[in-house]
Amino acid sequence: MxxxxxxxxxxxxxxxxxxxxxxxxxxxxxxxxxxxxIGGNAYSYFDRDTGIEIHKYGAHLFHTKSEKVWKYVNRFxxxxxxxxxxxxxxxxRIYPMPINLGTINQYYSSAMSPEQAKKLVESKTEGAxxxxxxxxxxxxxxxxxxxxxxxxxxxxxxxWQTDPRDLTASIFTRLPIRFNYDASYFTDPxxxxxxxxxxxxxxSMIQDPKIEVRLECDYFEDSSVPKDLPTVxxxxxxxxxxxxxxxxxxxxxxxxxxxxxxESFQGCPVLNKSDMTDPSTRSIEFxxxxxxxxxxxxxxxTVVWDEYSRFAGKDDxxxxxxxxxxxxxxxxxxxxxxxxxxxxxxxxxxxxYAYYNMDQTIASALEIFEKKVLPMLRNGKK
Ligand code: FAD
Ligand code: UDP
Numbered sequence: 001m002x003x004x005x006x007x008x009x010x011x012x013x014x015x016x017x018x019x020x021x022x023x024x025x026x027x028x029x030x031x032x033x034x035x036x037x038i039g040g041n042a043y044s045y046f047d048r049d050t051g052i053e054i055h056k057y058g059a060h061l062f063h064t065k066s067e068k069v070w071k072y073v074n075r076f077x078x079x080x081x082x083x084x085x086x087x088x089x090x091x092x093r094i095y096p097m098p099i100n101l102g103t104i105n106q107y108y109s110s111a112m113s114p115e116q117a118k119k120l121v122e123s124k125t126e127g128a129x130x131x132x133x134x135x136x137x138x139x140x141x142x143x144x145x146x147x148x149x150x151x152x153x154x155x156x157x158x159x160w161q162t163d164p165r166d167l168t169a170s171i172f173t174r175l176p177i178r179f180n181y182d183a184s185y186f187t188d189p190x191x192x193x194x195x196x197x198x199x200x201x202x203x204s205m206i207q208d209p210k211i212e213v214r215l216e217c218d219y220f221e222d223s224s225v226p227k228d229l230p231t232v233x234x235x236x237x238x239x240x241x242x243x244x245x246x247x248x249x250x251x252x253x254x255x256x257x258x259x260x261x262x263e264s265f266q267g268c269p270v271l272n273k274s275d276m277t278d279p280s281t282r283s284i285e286f287x288x289x290x291x292x293x294x295x296x297x298x299x300x301x302t303v304v305w306d307e308y309s310r311f312a313g314k315d316d317x318x319x320x321x322x323x324x325x326x327x328x329x330x331x332x333x334x335x336x337x338x339x340x341x342x343x344x345x346x347x348x349x350x351x352x353y354a355y356y357n358m359d360q361t362i363a364s365a366l367e368i369f370e371k372k373v374l375p376m377l378r379n380g381k382k
Pocket of ligand 2: 088097151152153155156159171172272
């Protein structure tokens with residue numbers, strides 16, 4: 001019988017990074033996933049009919065500030081020079097997002113300079129930023145009521161199905177306002193998409209023959225899973241402990257696919273829908289993430305997914321942790337139980353109930369591997 005040193009539950013980016021590092025250090029990990037593919041939520045496939053790379057669980061764009069993470073992913077794939085741009089549809093007009101001088105001038109039908117725009121926006125703000133508790137207070141303190149109501153209020157309501165006055169201010173830190181014409185969505189120095197697609201990147205991460213992958217294998221339901229091994233668990237933390245402190249809240253997304261015999265449907269990769277009149281939050285035109293694949297990009301076929309956000313039921317894919325007070329109390333209970341599990345390390349988005357971007361997931365896995373997994377493996381070898 002084959003001997004494994006480590007069980008990794010979940011073949012998402014966290015589990016793949018742990019497995020890659022374990023094999024590199026000479027250990028033999030068994031990676032299991034209940035899905036029929038590796039890559040977790042960042043998984044993508046090439047559509048048979050069009051050749052377009054489709055991101056099965058929603059659009060994924062790679063970007064990072066971390067040189068360490070960038071060097072790490074570049075060991076397994078080269079990256080394109082893709083830079084992300086988003087537009088927003090509000091009352092029948094298209095605006096650049098995030099809000100920049102172009103958005104502001106277009107919205108006020110003006111030709112203001114950066115200083116003039118700053119003054120105008122400041123005159124529309126209400127309350128001090130430091131006192132802002134809710135998302136609405138923070139947004140209005142930052143960008144003024146007009147822009148908030150046009151581009152943020154309804155989009156946020158659709159995304160969270162919660163009044164922005166009841167949402168925590170921290171959700172709004174990720175969307176800047178710029179008083180210049182820079183319309184790039186991310187400011188990170190390292191950006192790009194894996195040249196051969198996300199799956200090729202994930203496949204190369206686990207090339208080492210010491211790594212064994214078992215798909216369609218649920219940790220809780222498959223009796224062949226060797227549960228006595230040192231384990232890295234990246235599934236939902238509440239599920240691991242039998243929901244003893246309650247069910248953590250998540251949001252999920254429904255996708256509605258449309259296919260067109262057109263070179264391009266919307267002319268940009270992501271179109272946010274800022275108004276309540278359209279129930280979807282945004283539309284993704286996948287081919288636009290890969291303009292370098294000329295044959296596919298210029299073909300007269302395109303695939304667009306409209307996204308609809310809603311609260312996740314127990315059987316839905318968990319996408320965004322909600323993080324209400326009740327969730328935080330539950331999580332504290334689970335974290336206390338996790339500390340007692342000496343042979344199990346919890347990590348990743350589901351294992352920590354945290355919203356991590358891909359680069360943060362990798363950075364966290366690299367760190368946890370050094371600090372917790374490697375010592376556990378070395379102990380096991382004694
Ligand atoms: P996951 O990818 O969720 O992997 C966990 C794996 O564990 C899954 O494959 C699951 O099937 C498996 N599993 C769970 N329970 C069990 C069980 N009982 N037995 C066996 N296997 C189990 N990041 C970016 O950097 N850029 C983006 O543009 C971006 N866009 C995103 C868009 C959406 C809609 C979402 C939801 C996320 C986005 N992210 C983005 C974040 C990115 O998806 C995560 O950072 C990353 O996927 C987290 O990896 P993970 O391994 O922690 O979790
Ligand atoms: N947001 C908004 N309008 C937009 C884009 C974003 O109101 O056109 C707000 C919304 O509250 C959202 C938050 O900004 O939850 C974060 O946006 P981002 O695009 O970073 O969210 P993601 O989809 O990556 O979670």
